[in-house]
Amino acid sequence: MNKASVTTSVKIWDLPTRVFHWTLVFGIGFSWLSAELGGLWMDWHMQAGILILALIIFRIIWGFVGSETSRFSSFIKSPARAIHHWQELKDRGTAYYAGHNPLGAWMVVFLLVGVLLQAISGLFVSDDILVEGPLYGLVTESTAGALTSFHHLWFNILLLAALxxxxxxxxxxxxxxxxxxxxxxxxxADWPVEQQPIPDHLSFKSPWLALSIFIIVYAVVHFGLDFLKTL
Structure with missing residues (x-):
């Protein structure tokens, strides 16, 4: 075995970030499926949208108070640094990072903002037949129509980004x-020992802190929407 193939296991991602990631993946997949099925499935589609909205708000908060590799300050770099990483890939094969690399970080930001816009627009949609978002009554018909069109079009852009x-x-x-x-x-992650320093002193926050934050966020979103519907 040559030196280049020797790796050591390094903890990169905390449990809350991983649970968020895969819950969001399945949540978006379910949202697409339920929208395609239509009918009574649209009630579940709305509930999935509320969950996704709470997930995104949680992740934004966790990006400021969470574990080291989950914080925006640790992985969002300048566009110039992202271009430099692309050069690293061409010159060195793979440049490892403790968390998102500078290129992947910008995709993460785009997806977070994009899914947030998708979830918010879904609160105001209407199909003019059976389906109305929980905040449909707060806007004019023309605004609801524009947001409905955006909701449908923007999903295709998110799908392209996901691909x-x-x-x-x-x-x-x-x-x-x-x-x-x-x-x-x-x-x-399997970190190559030839790439020093090995990031074996990363700090991680408690999963219980993350769970507490998410419960509070979900409660605020859920009951906040119920309150806004009464206005």
Whole structure:
């Protein structure tokens, strides 16, 4: 075994970030399926949308108070740094990062903002037959129509971004021998010992703190929407 193939396991992602990631993946998938099925499934579609909205708000909060690798300050870099990472990939094969790399970080930001816009617009949609978002009554028909059109169109853009994200993960796995999915599932990555320093002193926050934050966020979103519907 040559030196380049020697790796050590390094914890990268905390449990809250991993649970958020996969819950969001399944939540978006369910939202798409329930919208395609229509009918009574739209009630579940609305509930999934509320859950997704709470998830995104939680992740934004966790990006400021959460574990080191989950904080925006640790992975959002300048566009110039993202371009430099692309050069690293071409020159060195793979440049490992304790968390999101500078290119992937911008995709994460886009997806967070994009899904947030999708969830918020869904609160005001209407199909003019049976389906109305919980805040439909707060806007004019023309505004609701515009937001409904946006909700449908924007999902296609998010779908394209998600496909690019999946393609990139496959590229790292096949061409760069970097298993990004394993790290997001197990929390640990296979860090090459030749790349120093090895990030073995990362700080992680308690999952109970994350759970408390999410419960509060979900309660505020759920009961806040109920209150707004009465206005």
């Amino acid at each position: 690019i994200h999946i393609f990139t993960i496959g590229f790292y796995k096949i061409r760069k021998r970097t298993n990004l999915i394993k790290a997001m599932v197990a929390g640990s």
